[in-house]
Amino acid sequence: MSQAKGQTSTFKILPYHFIHVLDCNTNVTRVEVGPQTFIRQDHEQVTSGQQPQKMIVLPKQHYCIIENPIVKDKDGQPAKDRYCQFVVLHGEREIRFFDKYSTPFPLYPKENLIQQPTKLTVVKEGSALKIEAQRNFKRGENEILAGDQYLFKGPATYYPRIEEKILGQIDSILIKENQAILIRAKQEETDSNGVVRKSGEQWLIRTPGYYLPQVYEEFVKIIDAEILDNRKALHLKAIQTFKDVYSVERKAGEEYLITSEQTSAHIVDVFEELVTVINLTVLDPRQYCIIENPFDFETQRNKFGSKVLVEGPRSFFLRPNESLQYGIQDSYILSEDQALLLRAKEKCKFTEKKLAKNNQFEEVEVEYEPGNKWMIHGPCIYTPPIVVEVIEKRERIPLDKNEGVYVRDTRTGQVRTVFGESYMLKSHEELWSMELPNNVDIIVVISIFPYRWKERQMEGCQLQSSLQYLSTKKTRIVFGPALVCLEPDEVFTQLSLSGKTPKTPGVVNTLHVMMGPEFSTDEITVETSDHAVLKLLLAYNWRFKVDENNIESASKIFAVKDFIGDLCNQMASKVRAAVASVVFDKFHKTSAKLIRTAIFGTDENGKIRKEYLMVKNNLVITNVDIKTVEPVDNQTRQSLQRSVSLAIEISTKKQEQAAQHVAEQQEQQAQGELDQLRIEDDLKAEAAKQKLLEMENKSQEVTQQGSAIADAEAIAKAEQIKAQKEYELAQLRARANKIEKEAALKQKQKEQDQNIKYEQEKAELEIRRAKELATIESNKFEQIIEALGQDTLIAMANAGPEMQAELLKGLGLQGYIFTDGNNPINLFNGAQQLIGGALPQ
Known part of the structure; x- marks a missing residue:
């Protein structure tokens, strides 16, 4: 554009460009399009800007949206009013597609491009666009109201409308085998199967494949099926009354079982709740179980409070509300030395084998009241009924000749001893354990020699020892070595002896009294007549002197409870009295003789006796030994x-x-x-150092040489591997080429075989067709001949020659020949045929 002061403006409008020009005289705006050079007059004004604008170009499959579009007449030209202004639809929008606007077009006055050229939306198969109507309009015969929502399903190209708004895209959901999807209705609608759904209602889509939710349907989740086999079942509960996929009506709250007999895979329905997965209960031939609240298949209800005994071998699923009492239990396998103690829970009758008078078993019907006990003896396999309780399993108690048990009769309470035999407790008997006093029981437990079980009471008596048993009937004294059974009403005589040095009362508690010979050591303090105080350590050798066959003599052993203390006290008093009568020098010289004389005494001849007898318990002192003599005075001790x-x-x-x-x-x-x-x-260190240097040199040399050899071998190995791989690759390529050629050859061969087979089958069909046609013609001819008859055929055969003869006779000819002059005529053989045979005579 060029412009000079006082001159008109010039606009160079390029192709596919335009400007809006306002005529100030008429106040009408027009459009000028290129290519041209526009010279603006004084009364004109360019309203589209300082530069020409480009026309709108729509590529294929594109559209744009124009605001305030102009109105076009029947010929497609812009409509104008009586003032020659373009008629504009103010506030409206127009969507222009490539189909109608394939060539660039300008924007007319008041028109605005509110959306640039946009590619049309292509909806793939299995997808859809969710569309909402913005205003009322009519599509075909259907009236669409503002606010309605609907789907535009693919595969198709969506052409937008001013009345519509795209809310989003919905993709199909893949439903695999043994899967379902849960759908929820957003508002009341009719689903794809024609079922009316209420707002919030949920249902399942089970058909495998792709499913496209409807406009008012909401996808919730994918539900996988529970795979069932012969060892797995589903325990389900109905949330509300409905009819399941097996056409069975389920009541609200009903619990039921789905097994592999009904289906191999079950998808939990909307109105179902999976309570638990139940595994198959398998009973071996030696197992049983008790089912509580069993399911009755006749009434289809549980018998609450009832129980059923199920014995193996068997396998089953526990029905809803059923449970196993105590789980799966093993049947009792009893040997000859075993038995079961049973107790009746309810009144019951059983048939048992009883030993008759003729030493033979016979079956007898026995009735038991609740609480009765009896025993089942082996060998057998026993499964207890529901009304029977197994108290315990008993075994025959093997008793050696030195063993025994206490058996208590539960009916009378009497306790007796079974000794030295194998014994099986009866139903009214039980083992009884003797309860000893605490102090006696401790002595028995910590002793080495007693042999005691909880139910058996056997006490061993050591060599050169004795035990005393006290009972309500008599007193027994046993001398060892011996093993004696303690009767139920017997107790031990416990002794509390002095111990330590010097002796202290109550140190040793024992049941056994050693008969000796034994010794006891005691320390006493003595004082001489010259008041020298001395400590003496004395050892007394002693033994009991009794007649084991005389009970009165034997009982004296236990007459003194602390015979050790009594012995030491008596001996100490005698020694003190003897030492007090002599001075220290004399005692020092004649201590041994003095002490022995004091203890043993002298006979009539003045000789020291060899032993001293204590009459109370027949304890005999046989010797006394002076181990140490120590002065108590410090000065004497220090000297x-x-x-x-x-x-x-x-x-x-x-x-x-x-x-x-x-x-x-x-x-x-x-x-x-x-x-x-x-x-x-x-010297050795220097030699070793020299040898070390030599070895280091050799090691360095070997290392360098090994490194070079390893590098060479690695390179050679790499080349060898590379060559080997190339060789293998060539072999693989050759093999692949061979496979391809062989496959092509086999394909060609199969094609030729198929063609040959096709031609053979075609020829066979042709032959069969010709044979069938010949058969049809032959049958047709036979039927015609049969229908005409022999006389008719003769008449027809004679009718031709006679007529020909008459015709020739009328014409005055003996015969005739028709020819076209191109083919030769056999006059020798054809004359008769041409005239129809010889004339009648």
């Missing part, structure tokens, strides 16, 4: 200690000097040997 210490010191110094001399000699020898070893070690 004795000094003399002993001086002697020890002199001996010690002598030994120290001798040991020191020997040590110095050994030290000198060791130092010389150490120096010699040091010199030898230095």
Whole structure:
């Protein structure tokens, strides 16, 4: 555009460009399109801008939206009013497509491009556009109201309308085998199957394939089917009354079972709730179970409160509300030495085998009241009925000749001992455990020699020992070694003996009394007549002197409960009395004789007796040993200690000097040997260092040589692998080429075989067709001949020659020949045929 002061403006409008020009005289705006050079007059004004604007170009499959479009007449030209202005639809919009606007077009005055050229939406198969009507309009014969929503399904190209608004795109949902999708209705509608759905209602789509939800349908989730087999079932509960996919009406709250007999895969319905997955209950031949609240298939209800016994081998699913009491249990397998103690829960009758008088078993019907007990003996396999409770499994108790058990009769309470035999408890018997006093029980437990079970009470008596048993009837004393059974009404006699040195009462608690010979040690303090106080450590040897066959003599053993304390007290009193009558020097010289005389006494001849008898319990002291004599006075002890210490010191110094001399000699020898070893070690170290340097050189040389060899071998190996792979690749290519050729050859061969087979079958069909046509013609001819008859055929045969003869006779000819002059005529053989045979005579 060029413009000078005082001159008109010039606009160069390029092709496919336009400007709007306003005529100020008429106040009418027109459109000028290129290519042209427009010269603006003084009364004209360009309203479209300083530069020409490009026309709107719509590519294929594109559209644009124009606001305030102009009105076009019947010829498609812009309509004008009586003032020559373009008629505009103010506030309206127009969608222009490539189909009608394939050439560029300008914008007329008042028109605005509110959406640039946009590609049309292509809806694929299985998808749809969700569209909402913005205003009322009519599509075909259907009246669409504002606010209505509907789908535009593919495959198709969607051409937008001013009345419509795209809300979004909906894709199809793939439903696989053994799957379903849950759909919810947003408002009341009719689904694709023609079923009226209420707002909020949910249902399942089970048909495999792609499913496109309707406009008022909402996809919730995908539900996978529960795969069922012969070991798995589903426990379901109906949320509300409905008819399931198996055409069975389910009541609200009803619980039922779905097994593999009904279906191999079950999809839980909208009105169903999966309670649990039930596994198959399998019973082995030696197993059983008790089902509580069993399901009755006749009434289709559970018998609440009832129980059913199920024995194996069997397999089943637990129905709803059924449960196993105590789970799966094993039947009782009883051997000959085993039995079961049973108790009746209810009144019941059983047929049992009883041993008759003739030592043969016979079947007898036995009736039991609730609470009755009885036993079932082996060998057998026993499954307890529902009305029977198994209290315990009993085994025959094997008892050695030195073993026994206490058996209590539950009816009378009497306890008896079964000893040295194999015994099986009866139904009214039980094992009884003897309860000992706590102090006695502790002694029995910590002792080494007693042999005791909980139900068996056997006590062992050691060698040279004795036990006393007390009962309400009699007293028994047992001398060892022996093993004695303790009767139910018997108890032990417990002794509490003095112990330690000096003796302290109540240290040792025991049931056994050692018969001896034994010894006891005691420490006593004595004082001489010159008041020298001494500590004596004495040891007494003792034993019991009894007649085992005389019960009165044997019972004296347990007459003194602490015979050790009594022994030590008596001996200490005698020793103190003897020592108090002599001075220290005399006691020091004649201590042994003095103490033995005090304890044992002297006979009529003045000799010391050999033993001393304690009459109360027949305890005999056989010897006394003085282990130590120690003064209690410190000065006396210190004087004795000094003399002993001086002697020890002199001996010690002598030994120290001798040991020191020997040590110095050994030290000198060791130092010389150490120096010699040091010199030898230095020589060895230098030799080893030299050898180490040599080995390091050799190692470095070997390392370099090995590295070079390894590199060469690696390169060679790489080349070899590369060649091998190329060789294998060539083989594979050759094999692939061979396979392709062979496949093509086989394909060609099969094509030729098919063509040959096709031609053969075609020829056979032609032959069959010809044979069938010949057969049809032959049958047709035979039927015609048969229909005409022999006389008719003769008449027809004679009718031709006679007529020909008459015709020739009328014409005055003997015969005739027709020919076209091109084909030769056999006059010898054809004359008769031409005239129809010889004339009649």
